Amino acid sequence: YISNTMPLPKSGSIPSPCWAVRYMLQKAFGNDKLSKLEFLTQFYHNDGLFCLDNKIYIFDQKLAQAAINKLEKGAEHYLNDSPLKDTFLGSSQKSPETRRAVASLFRKTSIEERASWIFEDTKRICSKIRLKSLKSAKDNMKLFLMAGTETTASSIPVIFSLLNDFPDIQQELRDEVENRWTEILTEPTTSLPKIESMMKEVLRLYPIAPFISRQNNVPVNLGNIYLDQHSDVIIFTWGIHRSPYHWKDSKVFKPFRFLGMESLQSNMYIPFGAGSRVCIGQHLAWIELRLVIANLLHEFRFSKNPATSDLKFVVDWVHAVVHPDKDMIFSLENVEHD
Numbered sequence: 001y002i003s004n005t006m007p008l009p010k011s012g013s014i015p016s017p018c019w020a021v022r023y024m025l026q027k028a029f030g031n032d033k034l035s036k037l038e039f040l041t042q043f044y045h046n047d048g049l050f051c052l053d054n055k056i057y058i059f060d061q062k063l064a065q066a067a068i069n070k071l072e073k074g075a076e077h078y079l080n081d082s083p084l085k086d087t088f089l090g091s092s093q094k095s096p097e098t099r100r101a102v103a104s105l106f107r108k109t110s111i112e113e114r115a116s117w118i119f120e121d122t123k124r125i126c127s128k129i130r131l132k133s134l135k136s137a138k139d140n141m142k143l144f145l146m147a148g149t150e151t152t153a154s155s156i157p158v159i160f161s162l163l164n165d166f167p168d169i170q171q172e173l174r175d176e177v178e179n180r181w182t183e184i185l186t187e188p189t190t191s192l193p194k195i196e197s198m199m200k201e202v203l204r205l206y207p208i209a210p211f212i213s214r215q216n217n218v219p220v221n222l223g224n225i226y227l228d229q230h231s232d233v234i235i236f237t238w239g240i241h242r243s244p245y246h247w248k249d250s251k252v253f254k255p256f257r258f259l260g261m262e263s264l265q266s267n268m269y270i271p272f273g274a275g276s277r278v279c280i281g282q283h284l285a286w287i288e289l290r291l292v293i294a295n296l297l298h299e300f301r302f303s304k305n306p307a308t309s310d311l312k313f314v315v316d317w318v319h320a321v322v323h324p325d326k327d328m329i330f331s332l333e334n335v336e337h338d
């Protein structure tokens, strides 16, 4: 009703919820910010973006693509005192165009070439660390450890919580593991199509990193949208992944949705971000997750425990990860093997 009676925003302007919509959101969702944002992505579907609390949330595919390509990571001074400054690994402080060029060059190289670049780069970083204080090196290590552990670790309980809700699917995945167990033991990268499809679907419905952030140092046009200098832009992965306009049965967990799906429309699926700042650890995370899930399914049967029957997933806005709202307790039963 509110949507139909509101004046249409001018083309090229960024809509923002009026007091009536804000009141309704508060009544409907209380402090559940994620649900409010999810609601607003549908409310402003035709605009593809909205502004809330001085942040611009983008979920239209073309606008998201433009924002990813044109805007900065949002840490413009981050590298100033860092030993990564002026190194290949620290290319984040260069212009988006340079970074894209570097990233595409990097993609075309062989593993051996990459290794030698990284080796040279690391040597340069080490000599800088020797000359400077260790503080900024520590900061970068913290980023790496946070990005590499919170994310993968948070994905595992979400996956098993869903598999508890669907015991038949859990068994189907266990069967896939058992059929290939000897292969997995000798070759840990053995393909497990059903498990991989399920992992993709979990990261679609519950993207562990629910948004990616960007900023601009100079005014920028995204399509016909004008962004002032230093706009705070959020590419809202959660909204994109759950949009009924992009996905059939968008709110339903369909673990085998991705089976046999060769390619996806770009930017409809961005659990690891996109562009030159795409997650550096995505391939490692994928292998880790696949092996952890295979191992756990091989060892145990998981089922719901009454102690955590009404589980909800919430966002830790500081670390930008999705996690369960309380400790998860599962019941385990050993899987017997001959």
Ligand code: HEM
Pocket: 073, 092, 143, 144, 147, 148, 149, 151, 152, 155, 208, 209, 211, 212, 213, 270, 271, 272, 273, 274, 275, 276, 277, 278, 279, 280, 281, 282, 284, 285
């Ligand atoms: C399920 C697991 C993971 C998810 C969902 C995930 C997701 C993400 C996302 C969305 C970004 C931001 C990309 C962007 O801004 O476009 C990111 C960045 C990053 N990730 Fe991951 N990640 C995961 C695992 C890992 C692992 C295992 C590592 C390291 C071993 C890692 C290291 C990083 C680093 C260093 C960045 C910053 C890259 C940059 O700023 O250039 N991540 N990740």
